[in-house]
Amino acid sequence: MQTYYYLVASKRFLREEEDLDEVFAERVRNYQEQGKEIDFWFIDRPAFLDAPELASVKSKVPQPATAIISTNKQFITWFKLRLEFVAVGEFQAPSATIPDPIGVLTTV
Numbered sequence: 001m002q003t004y005y006y007l008v009a010s011k012r013f014l015r016e017e018e019d020l021d022e023v024f025a026e027r028v029r030n031y032q033e034q035g036k037e038i039d040f041w042f043i044d045r046p047a048f049l050d051a052p053e054l055a056s057v058k059s060k061v062p063q064p065a066t067a068i069i070s071t072n073k074q075f076i077t078w079f080k081l082r083l084e085f086v087a088v089g090e091f092q093a094p095s096a097t098i099p100d101p102i103g104v105l106t107t108v
Contacts, residue, residue: 002071002100003071004048004069004071004090004091005069005073006048006067006069006089006091007076007079007086008046008049008061008068008087008089009065009083009085010061010062010065011045011066013062014066015044039071040070040071040072042066042067042068043068043069044064044066045066046065046067046101047099048098051091051097053097057087
């Protein structure tokens with residue numbers, strides 16, 4: 001089982017109000033220079049929010065939601081410090097209620 005860390009907000013906020021393209025492009029470039037594998041993804045309408053244990057998070061986030069997900073906790077913490085109006089947390093997958101998200105992720 002893998003631990004995934006997430007930052008979730010309304011799709012409008014993360015995709016339209018915040019200009020994250022430059023941030024992600026720089027991060028991808030940095031990872032490529034260091035030979036690191038990408039460990040973060042953007043997910044529109046994240047299915048993990050449908051898990052019963054995340055119902056309270058989903059209820060607080062305007063829908064449709066978008067998430068940034070990573071296996072790197074510090075990356076999500078850094079984003080949380082940069083952005084307002086977001087929820088953060090973590091989940092383990094695959095589990096009985098959350099499938100492995102890697103198959104449905106869109107790499108930034």
